[in-house]
Amino acid sequence: MKYKTAAIGGTFDRLHKGHLFFIQQAFDIGENVIIGLTSDTYAEEKLKTHPDSIGTKLKTRVNKFKDRKGELEKFLREDNLSDRAEIVMIDDIYGPAIEKSKIQTLVVTKETLEGALKVNKKRKELRMKKLDIVEIPLVLATDNKRISSTRIRLGEIDRWGRVFGRLSVYGSRISEGLRMSLKKPLGELIAGTAENIRREVIKRIKKNHVCIITVGDDATLFLNKLGKQADISIVDFHVKRIRIHNSLADMKFRPEFWKEKYTDKIVKAKNPAGYISRELVRAFEKVLKGLVRDGMKRIVEVDGEEDLAGVPAILLAPLDSMVLYGQPDQGIVAVEATEEKKKEILELIAHGTKTI
Numbered sequence: 001m002k003y004k005t006a007a008i009g010g011t012f013d014r015l016h017k018g019h020l021f022f023i024q025q026a027f028d029i030g031e032n033v034i035i036g037l038t039s040d041t042y043a044e045e046k047l048k049t050h051p052d053s054i055g056t057k058l059k060t061r062v063n064k065f066k067d068r069k070g071e072l073e074k075f076l077r078e079d080n081l082s083d084r085a086e087i088v089m090i091d092d093i094y095g096p097a098i099e100k101s102k103i104q105t106l107v108v109t110k111e112t113l114e115g116a117l118k119v120n121k122k123r124k125e126l127r128m129k130k131l132d133i134v135e136i137p138l139v140l141a142t143d144n145k146r147i148s149s150t151r152i153r154l155g156e157i158d159r160w161g162r163v164f165g166r167l168s169v170y171g172s173r174i175s176e177g178l179r180m181s182l183k184k185p186l187g188e189l190i191a192g193t194a195e196n197i198r199r200e201v202i203k204r205i206k207k208n209h210v211c212i213i214t215v216g217d218d219a220t221l222f223l224n225k226l227g228k229q230a231d232i233s234i235v236d237f238h239v240k241r242i243r244i245h246n247s248l249a250d251m252k253f254r255p256e257f258w259k260e261k262y263t264d265k266i267v268k269a270k271n272p273a274g275y276i277s278r279e280l281v282r283a284f285e286k287v288l289k290g291l292v293r294d295g296m297k298r299i300v301e302v303d304g305e306e307d308l309a310g311v312p313a314i315l316l317a318p319l320d321s322m323v324l325y326g327q328p329d330q331g332i333v334a335v336e337a338t339e340e341k342k343k344e345i346l347e348l349i350a351h352g353t354k355t356i
Contacts (some may be wrong), residue, residue: 003104004130005035006030007097008089009112011038011046012284013062013149015071016159026080026135028109034103035087037072040065047150047338057295060153060210061320065089087264097131098122107131135227142166154292155318158342165285167305169349178352179274182311185327186345187335199299201324202226204334209322211291214312218326224252229297230324232287234309236302240328241273244263248299257299271304281312287314305347310335311349314344 008026009313012035013020026033038046043062069087076082088096093115097103106116116133123130138146141161143236149155155164174182190200205212212229214220218235233253237245245251248258249264257260269283280302287298302309310325310333315339317323327333335341 001029002029003030005032005034005102006105006107006134007034007036007095007103007131008107009038009045009093009095009097010069010114011035011062011149012072013043014152015068015075016147016149016277017161018147018153020075022107022109022136023075023081027084029107030105032079032086034086035072035085035106035246036090036097037065037069037087039089039091042091056292058154058210058318060150060290060318062149062153080313092350093120094101094122098126098128101128103131105134107134107136111138127299149179152339153276153319155288155316155337156225156320158339158346162346164312164342165281167346167349170276170281170312172272173178174276175352178349179308180344181352182308182349183240185330185333186310186314187323187341188331189327189331189333191331197222198226201332202228204322205324207322210236210318210320212319213313213317215313215323216327219324219332221245221251222326222332223324229254231254231291232284232298232300232313234284234300234302234306235311236271236304236306237299238305241305246309254297255298262296265290266299266301271302271306271309273305275304276308276311277304280306280309281316283313284309284316288318292318311345315345329345344346 006026006029024091037158047062062152072087096117097106106119113135120130133151133247141147141157141163141219143163147157147161152159157163165172188199205228213232214223214230215234217239218237220235223230233299235251237243269280269284271277271280283300287300291296314323319337323337323338325333
């Protein structure tokens with residue numbers, strides 16, 4: 001170890017592979033490490049200027065300070081680092097770096113280097129000794145882009161950098177066993193009378209979700225009739241493989257979607273029965289990126305079958321989104337897009353592909 005005391009700072013939301021590497025490197029550099037953890041107010045301010053957040057209309061949610069601190073403390077305990085760590089709340093880029101004389105170095109990444117330079121500038125103004133700066137490389141996801149909490153919240157990757165849009169199951173025929181597993185309700189089945197389903201669905205979509213996604217003609221038409229068109233709708237004009245609808249107008253979409261005003265908000269994709277095609281996944285990624293960019297609703301029109309489209313819809317959905325899809329002859333399934341739910345689906349896929 002080169003330094004007695006090092007300091008790092010960050011939001012550390014949804015502690016991921018990049019965070020873990022960064023923190024471990026800091027403890028290799030410093031015998032003791034002061035961890036500046038952003039307050040909830042400062043975390044919201046930083047989110048607005050994060051490279052992955054600039055220009056987005058979709059507001060994702062950073063975990064509260066107490067939860068982020070709890071995750072940090074758990075990791076430090078498990079790595080036997082608690083005795084060498086001190087966690088302090090920070091409300092700006094300076095934090096303890098301009099207050100505690102025992103700090104000798106700042107450990108940063110390329111993204112936080114500018115902040116460290118500002119700290120040293122401030123220390124100079126305060127006639128304090130300049131701190132050494134050690135830069136640690138960013139950890140990349142499987143698509144060779146950086147792992148970030150923002151990308152996790154937006155549904156692009158998991159905490160280990162696995163890219164949800166690049167799973168090996170896409171583009172191949174789904175085995176019958178896996179297909180049956182994925183056709184079971186992946187969330188809460190809302191059943192009963194039509195009035196009960198209507199009441200329960202309205203109750204769920206009234207919650208403050210990041211976005212609402214419908215998969216299938218039944219669920220989509222259900223919301224459209226309520227005047228609650230989803231942020232993203234995936235349709236194929238079929239119900240139980242029988243063509244029921246002929247146009248977006250038939251399905252009660254807002255007029256602007258079928259009067260050519262918003263044709264650029266409609267993406268078409270081929271998806272054969274029994275597949276989750278890469279074309280379908282790319283189409284969903286495209287409409288999702290559009291929604292994130294401008295906040296305007298989108299539609300994916302599937303040529304073929306959308307029966308399994310709920311799988312990429314849930315996996316790629318921003319965290320805290322709601323996905324609704326029809327369960328034939330039973331009702332509507334409501335799925336909260338959480339990290340736990342995504343992990344559950346990935347495990348189903350992993351088990352199913354091993355048994356082919």
